[in-house]
Amino acid sequence: MSARILVVDDVIPNVKILEAKLSVEYYDVITAYNGPDALVLAEEESPDLILLDVMMPQMDGFEVCQRLKKNPVTAHIPVVMVTALSETADRVQGLEAGADDFLTKPVDDVALFARVKSLLRLKMMMDEFRLREATSQDLGVISPEDGPGSLNQKGRILAIDDNNFSAQQLRAVYEEKYDVTIEGDMEEALVLARGGDFDLAVISMNCTGFDPLRLCSRIRTLEETRQLPILTLVDDSDTERLVKGLELGVNDYVMRPIDNNELAVRTRTQVLRKQYQDRLRHNYHRSMELAVTDALTGLYNRRYMTNHLNTLLSKAGADYRPVSLLIMDIDYFKKVNDTHGHDVGDDVLKQFSSRIGKSVRGIDLACRFGGEEFVVVMPDTDLAVATGVAERLRREVAGQPFSVSQGTLELDITCSIGVTMSQPNEQSDTLLKRADEALYQAKRDGRNRVVTNSAPA
Template sequence: MSARILVVDDVIPNVKILEAKLSVEYYDVETAYNGPDALELAYNSPPDLILLDVMMPQMDGFEVCRRLKKDPRTAHIPVIMVTALSEATDRVQGLEAGADDFLTKPVDDIALFARVKSLLRLKMMMDEFRLREETSSDLGVINTSEEEEVAIRHARILLIDDNEYSVDQITKVYDEEYDVVVERNMDEAQALLRGSDFDLVVISLDAAENDPLRLCSRIRTFEETRQLPILTLVDEVDKDKLMKGLEIGISDYVMRPIDINELIVRTRTQILRKQYQDRLRHNYHRSMELAVTDSLTGLYNRRYMTNHLEALLQRAKMDYKPVSVLIMDIDFFKNVNDTHGHDVGDDVIQGFASRIGVGVRGVDLACRYGGEEFVVVMPDTDLSIASGVSERLRRQIADQSFKDSKGMIELDITCSIGVTVSREQEDAATLLKRADEALYAAKRDGRNRVVVNSGNVAA
């Protein structure tokens, strides 16, 4: 996952060390040596993540973080504070300023990259939902200015811990503000999570009889709980477990012995984030229903795709991330309508769309372009990955027969696909035209194939 990271520290060797470590992992690194310069860089060219020192002259890291989080242009950039301060009160102050996490100097490489990857994954998903919300707002489908600010209301927490003392301590903190359910058995907890609507799950990683990390993994596996925030309670000696948990996808952690104020702040942060995500998803689904989906397939329509692609290309000009596009066309579809009628043709289109939806990633955007043509827009994706996805989709279409809704007719269907990738200073129309040229080449050369157009000559 490529990303731009801003490193801020007034000590030059500290900056150079972090810059070197991140560059080795193929991140693009920008640097600043004081708070004002960091803010200017963040406002003019927002990075994907900020590593921010706390103790700096002119303006300390807490103040920089507060300003970043108050400005709409930078409010959603993850901030990791890197500091020699290790007291719980310092962590609480940073979290209240809006920091997403803390790393203590000297920085452990495993912890650094685990947190960076985790926060970048979250930002990538949130950016996609925000971009779709902006697209819907531009189309006049929803009015985001009328949305209420996110606030904690009747938040539900599932606490999973088999230590009686720990359970008593935490429930006393939570009882006044949250609806808390306590479960000591991992299997029962999993059933509860899949059958109920929780805002946060708090899991102790030192369970005596079960494997809490296995449960964390399952939470991230199931569709019902994939986006549920996970806050873990970790002993100082269990850092290996914590690193593994961060790789799996836990959202945050509190070290034992538990500082009550830190627990309160981290809990509130995770619930606010969850409710904000829920609002974005609600707006996204509502806008799709109103104006931007194709009524037959449920995929995005051409109007939405074009607007969304333009927005992606504008963003790509700033962060230099490629946008790939593929156009798919059902081979000999006219014969289906002429032979079996338009009802069967509609069934084929619906089945085709369903296979596209299953075959692409969550961040990709699939749409019905018109008739039997479909488009998939793939952000932050180079041509080699896009062509691989295209070939997989082509095989999925060809390898399994299509049936009509009555189960009376079975048809072998194939498709042709044209693929291309964005170039600098390019608009959506030009990019789509180049993909269409590749599609035309695929149909001319015999159909049921993928043709790649790198921007020069289709091959």
């Protein structure tokens, strides 16, 4: 996962050590040696993550973090404080200032990269939602004030712990400010999570009746709970389980013995983030319903895709990150309409759209380009990954007949797909043209295949 990371520390050797560790993992590292410079670089360079020392002269890390979070330009950049301070009060102060997590010096490599990867995954997802919201605002289909309500509405928490004593401790911490549900059985917890519209799952890693890591994995796998934040309660000595949890998609953790103040602050952060994410998703769906979806298939329409693609390419202009594009066409679709009628053709288009949705990733944008032609925009994606997704989609379409006319007719359908990747400073029209050329090559070569067009002629 390539990303730009800002390292801030007044001690030059500390900066160099972190810079070397991150560079080995192919992160783009920029550095600052004091708070004021860090604030300027954060606004100018738009890093994906900030590793921020606490103890600095002139302006300490707490103040820097507060200023970053108050600035709309930098408020959504994850901040990890790197400090020799180990007191819980210091961690709480940092979290209150807006920090996403703490790393204690000397920094453990395993903990460093687990936390970096976890926060970068979250930021990528949130950036995509904010970008889609900005696109919708530019189109005038929603206003900046639109949303489902206050971000301070009472949150709903699902706490999973099969130890009755510690479960009641959690209830005592949460019941005044949150609507809390306690469950000690994994299967029951999953049923509740899938239907309960919770803002946070709090999972004890000390559960003995089931594997809590398995529970975390299943929450991330299920469609209904994939976006549910997870906060785990972990023994201080159980680093291996903590790291595995972060790799599985756990958002945050509190070490045992639990400090109630730290638990309360981390919980509040996750609940507010979930409610903000829900607001973004609400606006996104509302804007699609109003103006930018195709009425038949429910996918984005050409107008929205073009604006979104232009925004992505413009954003990537100064800091090149590839945008890949898939253009696909249903093979012999005219024959379907001519033989069976347009109602059957519409059924095919709907099912084809559904299969696209199952095959592409959450950050990708799929649209109906026109007629039986569809486009998928894939941000921050190279040609190899895009080709793999295209091949998976081709197999998904060809592998099972399309059931149409209310199940009375089955049709074998295939598609041809053209794939290309943007070049630095490329415009959307040339990118679309190259993908289209690859599509027509796939048709000339016999259809039901994927063809790539790697670079401009």
